[in-house]
Amino acid sequence: MATTEHAPQVGSVQAVGIRQVLSDTMIIAWRNIRGSLRVPDTQIYMFIQPIMFVLLFAYVFGGAIPVEGVNYREFLMAGIFVQTMAFAVAPASVGLSDDMHKGLIDRFRSLPMARSSVIAGRVVSDLCSQLVVLVIMMICGVIVGWGVHNGVGPFLAGVGLMLLFAFAMLWVGAVIGLSVGNPQVAASAGLIWLFPVVFLSNAFVPPETMPALVQTIAEWNPISSMVAGARELFGNESIIVSDAWPMQNPVAAALIWCLLITVVFAPLAVRKYKAAASK
Amino acid sequence: MNAISAEGLMKTFGSGEKAVRAVDDVGLTVAEGTVLGLLGPNGAGKTTTVRMLTTLLAPDGGRATVAGHDVVTQPQAVRASIGLSGQFAAIDENLTGRENLWMFGRLYQLSSKQARRRSDELLEQFSLAEAADRPAKTYSGGMRRRLDLAGSLLIHPKVLFLDEPTTGLDPASRMELWDVIRERVSGGATIMLTTQYLEEADALADRIVVIDHGRIIAEGTADELKAKVGGERIEVVVHDPAALSTATEILQRGSAGECSVDEHTRRLTVPAATGSKGLVQVIRDLDAAEVEIDDIGLRRPTLDDVFLHLTGRFAEEEPAAEAVAQGVSSGND
Numbered sequence: 269m270a271t272t273e274h275a276p277q278v279g280s281v282q283a284v285g286i287r288q289v290l291s292d293t294m295i296i297a298w299r300n301i302r303g304s305l306r307v308p309d310t311q312i313y314m315f316i317q318p319i320m321f322v323l324l325f326a327y328v329f330g331g332a333i334p335v336e337g338v339n340y341r342e343f344l345m346a347g348i349f350v351q352t353m354a355f356a357v358a359p360a361s362v363g364l365s366d367d368m369h370k371g372l373i374d375r376f377r378s379l380p381m382a383r384s385s386v387i388a389g390r391v392v393s394d395l396c397s398q399l400v401v402l403v404i405m406m407i408c409g410v411i412v413g414w415g416v417h418n419g420v421g422p423f424l425a426g427v428g429l430m431l432l433f434a435f436a437m438l439w440v441g442a443v444i445g446l447s448v449g450n451p452q453v454a455a456s457a458g459l460i461w462l463f464p465v466v467f468l469s470n471a472f473v474p475p476e477t478m479p480a481l482v483q484t485i486a487e488w489n490p491i492s493s494m495v496a497g498a499r500e501l502f503g504n505e506s507i508i509v510s511d512a513w514p515m516q517n518p519v520a521a522a523l524i525w526c527l528l529i530t531v532v533f534a535p536l537a538v539r540k541y542k543a544a545a546s547k
Numbered sequence: 548m549n550a551i552s553a554e555g556l557m558k559t560f561g562s563g564e565k566a567v568r569a570v571d572d573v574g575l576t577v578a579e580g581t582v583l584g585l586l587g588p589n590g591a592g593k594t595t596t597v598r599m600l601t602t603l604l605a606p607d608g609g610r611a612t613v614a615g616h617d618v619v620t621q622p623q624a625v626r627a628s629i630g631l632s633g634q635f636a637a638i639d640e641n642l643t644g645r646e647n648l649w650m651f652g653r654l655y656q657l658s659s660k661q662a663r664r665r666s667d668e669l670l671e672q673f674s675l676a677e678a679a680d681r682p683a684k685t686y687s688g689g690m691r692r693r694l695d696l697a698g699s700l701l702i703h704p705k706v707l708f709l710d711e712p713t714t715g716l717d718p719a720s721r722m723e724l725w726d727v728i729r730e731r732v733s734g735g736a737t738i739m740l741t742t743q744y745l746e747e748a749d750a751l752a753d754r755i756v757v758i759d760h761g762r763i764i765a766e767g768t769a770d771e772l773k774a775k776v777g778g779e780r781i782e783v784v785v786h787d788p789a790a791l792s793t794a795t796e797i798l799q800r801g802s803a804g805e806c807s808v809d810e811h812t813r814r815l816t817v818p819a820a821t822g823s824k825g826l827v828q829v830i831r832d833l834d835a836a837e838v839e840i841d842d843i844g845l846r847r848p849t850l851d852d853v854f855l856h857l858t859g860r861f862a863e864e865e866p867a868a869e870a871v872a873q874g875v876s877s878g879n880d
């Protein structure tokens with residue numbers, strides 16, 4: 269279907285100014301947030317799940333997973349932050365496949381709006397909700413004994429890093445959502461692979477306790493870089509005995525991973541969006 | 548002036564063996580302020596045609612202008628002049644009716660205030676005011692349809708595309724929607740409406756284009772089409788097979804056409820020359836002749852009759868082998 273690639277979608281001269289792109293994007297973001305707050309799933313996802321995770325790990329696993337020489341709750345929080353940022357895959361994939369399924373994407377495309385705003389609006393709304401979740405988790409963290417020890421600058425950098433990771437992951441979600449086209453499938457396809465990936469990292473236990481091969485995987489796992497990077501910026505205890513480059517330079521590694529994931533998945537998502545829309 | 552004009556529109560989905568020519572050389576024009584009914588069975592290519600005319604799909608061939616703008620080279624100008632209500636209500640279920648309309652209004656580039664004012668008007672007009680602040684997922688099928696249609700009218704579009712606006716609705720909601728559409732027509736809008744029901748095209752459209760397997764197979768006014776098919780018929784089912792010949796004689800008497808007899812179902816059909824008057828006469832005559840009947844009625848021609856007449860097969864049937872050989876693929880999925 270080479271012919272569908274040009275003509276209206278790409279070849280068209282869209283007389284859409286930057287102000288319109290911004291305003292359309294905000295309207296789509298508004299409707300995503302407004303609508304999702306009415307869905308019990310999202311309410312649980314945004315307000316119950318983060319609190320539950322913090323409490324569960326701090327009080328249930330916290331005692332059972334002794335990490336030598338480290339305050340486990342301090343150690344743990346960055347892992348939970350990163351895991352939750354990775355969950356940004358879910359709202360993006362479910363949201364987009366739902367819009368597709370219900371024909372809303374077609375409707376948007378028949379309106380004189382900026383086409384990029386459908387995805388851009390998704391990005392904005394998902395980043396907003398991830399920020400809210402992050403703040404809720406941080407407050408819970410402080411309550412259970414987590415703290416920031418490096419000052420305001422690195423703390424803000426850490427928050428920025430978390431959002432950057434959410435940003436990268438929501439492109440992965442967009443690709444999944446636009447590929448499966450069925451919200452139910454998108455929900456599980458978006459998350460099912462994430463758990464093993466998160467557990468195969470330094471998020472909850474130090475990789476040093478793992479068998480050699482698994483340890484290597486864990487050290488090069490992007491999640492590990494993110495977690496180690498967050499621990500460094502927040503000044504949380506972390507015991508890095510590994511020589512692997514990402515573990516020695518966690519913040520740089522984390523930035524590179526975010527960039528890589530975005531560079532691969534964002535164009536793919538945009539392509540999927542155009543292809544799906546021209547069907 | 549033509550509000551819509553298309554010539555040689557082509558669209559093929561897939562490639563090679565599995566290629567489906569969804570729209571094959573479709574040309575049509577719709578004069579400003581008139582209603583065109585695009586009539587065809589499931590899979591005929593109605594939605595694909597509408598999608599090309601509304602800039603959602605790039606044609607493989609041909610060209611089209613809507614409200615004076617080329618759909619391929621000036622899509623944004625086309626979008627700013629049209630309203631589209633697709634085959635399936637495309638509304639945000641988590642937003643309320645009011646929020647949905649406000650959003651569509653904003654995306655039509657109305658100011659927030661304009662969008663609010665226009666939403667209020669439309670909610671009122673479409674009898675949705677009461678439910679306006681409930682999430683749309685609580686709406687009935689008819690309400691969703693109306694909200695969807697309202698969403699396409701935020702800017703008083705010059706050209707309105709309605710893809711099977713009443714499919715799946717109960718008769719009452721269908722009538723309601725017809726009224727809404729008629730109102731638009733009297734307001735001077737140009738409308739392209741697709742439907743599977745001859746009756747609907749008859750009720751709403753000035754002109755009808757019949758499409759099958761992506762090709763236009765007939766066009767004209769509803770009356771012209773019905774005249775082709777032979778207009779209304781009287782249908783009688785007699786109780787006793789022995790009475791068939793008497794009944795045939797009676798039916799034949801008041802009609803210019805041939806009376807067809809199905810002995811198996813004891814059903815007789817004859818073109819009704821004088822409409823309901825003829826029917827009354829037939830009932831009287833049958834009664835006088837003491838023919839007992841199970842069922843009698845005046846039947847209007849349906850899409851099936853048009854199809855049977857135009858193509859020699861029923862609308863839902865698989866295409867003839869010869870049609871497949873020409874590369875016209877089956878539309879029923």
Ligand SMILES: Nc1ncnc2c1ncn2[C@@H]1O[C@H](COP(=O)(O)OP(=O)(O)O)[C@@H](O)[C@H]1O
Pocket residue numbers: 547560561567568569587588589590591592593594595596876877878879880
């Ligand atoms: N995106 C698509 N991909 C492949 N085939 C399609 C697609 N859209 C429509 N078709 C096929 O094109 C034909 C016409 O479909 P459509 O325009 O939806 O018909 P209608 O609206 O009259 O029911 C059908 O055979 C349908 O299966």
Ligand SMILES: [Mg+2]
Pocket residue numbers: 590593594595634710711
């Ligand atoms: Mg259709």
